Amino acid sequence: QLQLQESGPGLVKPSETLSLTCTVSGDSISSSSYYWGWIRQPPGKGLEWIGSMYYSGYTFYNPSLRSRFTIAVDMSKNQFSLKLSSVTAADTAVYYCARHGGAAAEFDHWFDPWGQGTLVTVSS
Amino acid sequence: QSVLTQPPSVSGVPGQRVTISCTGSSSNIGVGYDVQWYQQLPGTAPKLLIYGNNNRPSGVPDRFSGSKSGTSASLAITGLQAEDEADYYCQSYDNSLSGYVFGIGTKVTVL
Numbered sequence: 001q002l003q004l005q006e007s008g009p010g011l012v013k014p015s016e017t018l019s020l021t022c023t024v025s026g027d028s029i030s031s032s033s034y035y036w037g038w039i040r041q042p043p044g045k046g047l048e049w050i051g052s053m054y055y056s057g058y059t060f061y062n063p064s065l066r067s068r069f070t071i072a073v074d075m076s077k078n079q080f081s082l083k084l085s086s087v088t089a090a091d092t093a094v095y096y097c098a099r100h101g102g103a104a105a106e107f108d109h110w111f112d113p114w115g116q117g118t119l120v121t122v123s124s
Numbered sequence: 125q126s127v128l129t130q131p132p133s134v135s136g137v138p139g140q141r142v143t144i145s146c147t148g149s150s151s152n153i154g155v156g157y158d159v160q161w162y163q164q165l166p167g168t169a170p171k172l173l174i175y176g177n178n179n180r181p182s183g184v185p186d187r188f189s190g191s192k193s194g195t196s197a198s199l200a201i202t203g204l205q206a207e208d209e210a211d212y213y214c215q216s217y218d219n220s221l222s223g224y225v226f227g228i229g230t231k232v233t234v235l
Contacts, residue, residue: 046126047226063221063222063223064221109217110172111162111170112175113172
């Protein structure tokens with residue numbers, strides 16, 4: 001059974017860089033036809049897609065966020081990661097990783113399954 | 125604020141049928157992109173409920189159904205149950221924003 005698990009620091013200071021890791025178990029991250037993505041949810045608010053990657057290294061991001069986020073893959077550990085630079089309080093959120101795909105066209109993809117999420121608080 | 129508009133809340137009594145709308149535009153749902161629906165129970169991660177407009181993943185009760193027409197989509201819950209109390213999000217792709225977009229979410233309350 002495919003499972004995803006996020007890990008990282010729960011507290012980050014403003015202006016620092018946030019680093020999160022998603023560990024995939026039950027399937028190889030290099031499985032064809034699937035992408036791997038990050039979504040966040042500020043407390044009490046809705047979901048925001050951050051960006052996604054394919055195991056080949058192809059990445060694409062939410063254009064409104066792209067400049068501060070970096071997604072990378074470590075196939076040897078079956079993990080992918082998210083880095084966010086120059087964090088502010090507005091980046092406080094639960095961060096989820098998820099697999100997406102299922103449809104032939106990239107724009108028709110759905111996100112399933114999701115990790116349990118990790119809360120990141122930006123505060124001094 | 126999202127490009128996919130959902131009502132903030134809907135409510136119903138057990139056994140009732142409720143529907144949640146997801147209104148988009150010509151740059152997302154209206155183009156023909158598929159709509160997905162997710163259920164988020166309190167304190168948990170979202171779970172895929174409907175994919176490809178009207179398909180249920182294995183294990184999702186047939187009380188849940190999806191539809192799409194024009195620039196809008198809908199999620200229907202028939203025979204509402206107490207365990208359905210959750211937040212529901214629609215999701216699609218937007219070609220003007222060049223990315224996946226979610227609705228703001230609808231809280232379903234079972235009275």
